[in-house]
Amino acid sequence: MLNGDDTPGGQPGARFLLLGPVEVTVDGRPVPLGSRAVRSVLALLLLNRGTVVPTERIAEMLWGHSPPASARTILHGYVSRLRRQLAALPGDSPADIRTKPPGYRIEVDGALIDLVRARDLAASAGADADDAPGPDRRARLLRQALKLWRGPSLGDLSDEGVLGSMAHSIEEFRLDLVEQRVAADLELGREGLVTAELVRLLDEHPLRERMAAHLLVALYRLGRRADAVARYQDIRRRLREEFGVDPSPHLQRTYERVLRDDPLLLGSGNRPAIAAGRDAAAPRQLPPEVGGFTGRARELARLRELWERRRPTEAERAGSGPRIVVLAGPPGAGKSALAVTWAHRVRHHYPDGQLFVHLGGADGRNGPVPPDSALRQLLVGLGVRDRDVPAGVAERAAAFRSSAADRRLLLVFDDAASTEQVLPLLPAGRDCLVLVTSRRRLEGLVVRSGAALLPLGMLAEDDAVELLAGALRDVGGEIDGTNTDTVVELVRLCGGLPLALRIVAARIIAGGGSGLATLLSELGDERDRLVRLAVEDDEISVRGAFDVSYRDLPPDHADVFRLVGAHPGSEMTDHVLAAMAGRPVREVSVVVDELASRHLVDRVTPDRVGAHDLLRLYARQLDVPDTGPGSSPRHRMVAYYLAASERAREALQLSSQPVRLEPLAPEVELPELGDAVSWYDREWANLGQAVATAEALGEHRRVWRLIWSLMPYVRFRHLLDEAGGLFERGLAAARQDGDRLGECLMLRGQVSVALYGSTGLPAALDRAVAASEIAEELAGPELVAATVADLFTVRVQLGLFEEARSVGERTLTLYRELGDVAGQAMALNNLALLDQNEGRLDSAFARCLAVRELYRITGRPFHEAVALNNLAELAGELRRWDAARDYAEAALRVAGGCGATVQEGKALISLGDVHRASGDEELALATWRRAEELLRPTSSPILREAEQRIAEAS
Incomplete structure (x- = not known):
């Protein structure tokens, strides 16, 4: 709710101020932030609230394209300072800076930031439940927003670079608010109050055409017609001399009304004074606004930006057509609701008529509306008698363009099936606005008509919760401590899909708000979730919306869509889908692109596919043909992941000579590997799902082979605690299959978990001995050497040094x-x-x-980083601090170069030790904290070293 005093001073609690000098205040008193650089970092994070700002972007802001070698350490020091200052603010942690690769993200309530507050007030001034707010309330809200400015936005940080461009955008936002507020004042007949202000503003910003139009109206009303004409001539001269363009059509029309003494310029009550005259017969076909519409702030802002965009040259203006915006999104995304909502917000700018045509692209019963039928509807709406409508698409399209010529029309084409369906319906006039909704992206309209494409995704969690909160309020309830978790879980189960959320809201209202727990229980069962997301005898349902899109697919497209459901992961590649389908990748990629254009799947990257949770659930419940034992799509998926993971294991090469395993997977088409670690990063979740699928299929050998193929990555990322359960499952599969080699390798995996994880060494020696005995039995020299090495390491960790030395010498031999x-x-x-x-x-x-030196010879940077870290640690124990610094910095470079996060953290710990030894406790603490941030996502025991040093120094 927006009320109360929004001036920056005198507010209780913490506030973050950007509309003027960058400040943090507590109860109106500034908090010392420190240097310009620290304030710049805070400003950039606040301007990107809730979004990760990459370290490279912050460094570019601070140092341009030539950051110092110690940039990351300096930046970390700035962030550490800000964290301490934010932690000291009163209240329950009003703000927190979090480390999120590849940078930092600030979490703070937008209500505490003056810029966000101003945007919220502006949004409230732009729409109301039924229509735009009255001019009196609109003017009050806009004045309230403008009072938040204390000077030039971002103060002394606005002079250059990244923050300079952001400050310019905020200034444009302020001027837009001023223009909106002046328009409201003019509607209220306050021309005497705004004229002097408009003259001053136009002296400062002489090319703001909307502001000039306001001034012409104000001067005319005050009886200063000649002054209005002179003002227009002045701005027209400036535009021609400086840009070679004429004034905008809106400013020209206002001037023409001044010349002909148009009575509309005098205004009437709350009627917009600067709108064009309205023909009483002009069509008003927009459907009613959607009740309880919430969220979509980003999309509404983008629509406004597209709507207000000026064309820079006369040539471009002369050759342009209408503004066209395509709202494209999956079934149930709320495309029509957004289009109708926005259309109502701007309809008074199109006094010659607002036309609405439902094109039936997703009408499973009657099919899409033919263009000739849609054109008939448009012509009749514009006043053409039915008997005068010509025959034929081309003739009707020509007649429509003639009827629409020189009119300012707003057209909404809902649920378009294709570009070809829409093209004949487009007017030629550049003063028209066309909104098109479709389940397809309609790239043809972008290419052929210059349309802007606005993809529509899911509702953000806050907006989704507010939608359900509105339903509860309708039945006299509220979200409180007793039902908050339930509402949030309902939102999660709906996946933010607006249609699903509105169905849930309807069921909340129907049940009087008392059945939240029952509703949650019903939706919690995946098998029935889509059935439950329906109202009115299933006439309105999520499944029904999906059915229409699915039934429209060609058979080969439907096959691939079903495979998206058969795959257990939330994301997958074209290559695994091709393997599951038994088809070439290039063919499947074309099909996936088409599915993405229909918004049934999402293109996460050029080779990765995802889908909304409910769409994946829908696809999962479709029948996937079983092609026989061992050759079903799920069998082929497991085979693909095994082949791809074993290739990545070979490329990563963290062990010495690997144990050679016979080929097990059939030939599959694999993508270019690139960096093996990055491949594992992307596919880690899917590989775990593949293991579970192989278990369910009873493919015991592929179970342990898959798990063994993960071993290098597990060691590299120190995911040993997570992998402990995997090796237990792999051991069970190998034993069930009677495979002694698999049993040996899974025992070795368990030994590694005990050695390098954080769970201690219970039973590690017994497992190492058992693995060594199997290796001796199998008589494989590489396997024997590896298991003897494991025995040595376990004995060292257990303190059995005498026994360990002889085993170690044997390993070397x-x-x-x-x-x-x-x-x-x-x-x-x-x-x-x-x-x-x-x-x-x-x-x-x-x-x-x-x-x-040996690792340098083999070209293994990960192991070289380990050796350098060991040298840094030993140099520190020997008090050779210069050497310790050199080795730690070298380890940091090598580890960073190969993405070995754990080794980077270890190197930072050693660097912190060096700083402490030199007496720089503050830099040591900052360095250890940086190490802790890097190590926190891992299960490495090295994390405890960082935590211990921080605790001792704090």
């Missing part, structure tokens, strides 16, 4: 016999670890130097 350089490096590293634990630091340091 085995890898030398194999000619495995990486294996030798690993064995030497383990012996260095033993030396370190026994206090022989010089020996450990010498071994680690040799390890680094």
